[in-house]
Amino acid sequence: xxxxxxxxxxxxxxxxxxxxxxxxxxxxxxxxxxxxxxxxxxxxxxxxxxxxxxxxxxxxxxxxxxxxxxxxxxxxxxxxxxxxxxxxxxxxxxxxxxxxxxxxxxxxxxxxxxxxxxxxxxxxxxxxxxxxxxxxxxxxxxxxxxxxxxxxxxxxxxxxxxxxxxxxxxxxxxxxxxxxxxxxxxxxxxxxxxxxxxxxxx
Numbered sequence: 001x002x003x004x005x006x007x008x009x010x011x012x013x014x015x016x017x018x019x020x021x022x023x024x025x026x027x028x029x030x031x032x033x034x035x036x037x038x039x040x041x042x043x044x045x046x047x048x049x050x051x052x053x054x055x056x057x058x059x060x061x062x063x064x065x066x067x068x069x070x071x072x073x074x075x076x077x078x079x080x081x082x083x084x085x086x087x088x089x090x091x092x093x094x095x096x097x098x099x100x101x102x103x104x105x106x107x108x109x110x111x112x113x114x115x116x117x118x119x120x121x122x123x124x125x126x127x128x129x130x131x132x133x134x135x136x137x138x139x140x141x142x143x144x145x146x147x148x149x150x151x152x153x154x155x156x157x158x159x160x161x162x163x164x165x166x167x168x169x170x171x172x173x174x175x176x177x178x179x180x181x182x183x184x185x186x187x188x189x190x191x192x193x194x195x196x197x198x199x200x201x202x
Contacts, residue, residue, distance in 0.1 A: 001026040004043060004051040006033070008199045010101045010164040011063040012050035017156050018067045020193035022074045026052075064094060067153055079153045090147045093140060093154035097161040100133040104161070108168045130165075134174050134181065141184040151191075159188040167199050 003019070003026050005012030019026050033040045033047050043051040044061040052060045052069065060066050071080055081087040103126040110118055110126075137158055140146050146154040162185050165172050175182040188194050 001055055002029055002053040003027070004029045004031050004040060004053070005049045006030065008167065009049055010105075010160040011048075011098075013160045013163070013197045013199065014063045014153075014156050015050045015052065015066045015070075016197045017160070017193040018070050018079055018153075020196060021077060021079065021151065021156075022070055024070065024074060064091075064098070064153070064157075067156075077151070079151070079156065081148060081152065086148055090152050090154045093137075093146050094157040096133055096136060097154070097157035100130055100137075100161040101157075101164055103127075103129040103133070104164055104169055130169075130172065133161075134178055138178040138181045141178075141180040146184075155188065159185060159194055163194075163199065167201070 001024070003012070003015060005016065005028060007030060016028070031038055031040050031049065033049055038047075040049055040051065041047040043053065043059050046061070048061065050061070050063055050066060052066045054060065054069070060069050067079055071078055081090055106126045107123050107130075110123055137146075145151060146158060162174065162181070165174060175185075
């Protein structure tokens with residue numbers, strides 16, 4: 001398998017963590033979709049990373065779809081519960097954390113525009129989404145995992161979202177406002193899969 005990814009993308013990090021948790025061998029190809037010489041659109045019509053190329057050549061994109069594919073390749077350890085309410089709740093929290101990432105990325109990209117063209121209203125709207133998502137995750141966090149008694153897709157996405165805030169929006173002091181989430185994130189960061197996929201600081 002080959003994974004086409006950016007090292008700073010929280011969505012790509014989600015897949016990299018899943019691969020490490022499952023101990024699946026996969027070649028990492030670093031490609032930045034924003035650069036002129038990118039090859040990402042050759043694999044994903046939307047021009048987004050991550051993209052997974054399976055051993056048989058089939059291409060998968062959207063990070064959550066890729067994780068589901070990996071669960072089909074190697075069932076244990078499963079990152080999604082069997083079909084049922086617990087699986088739906090896992091996907092719900094994963095979608096919430098993905099939405100947090102979406103809002104953080106939107107702010108980061110908006111701030112790359114010339115100052116005169118930046119929208120304060122747009123940034124504020126995304127900030128409200130981040131604040132609400134953090135408050136919801138704070139309520140969901142406990143002494144172990146978000147859903148059930150083991151690591152799941154929800155935990156991976158939540159950890160990647162919080163890590164992305166630390167990378168791109170350092171002015172958000174989410175730890176001070178969300179102590180349970182702070183402890184939860186610290187526990188995640190003791191796992192080798194999270195440590196190995198820490199994004200570069202620049």
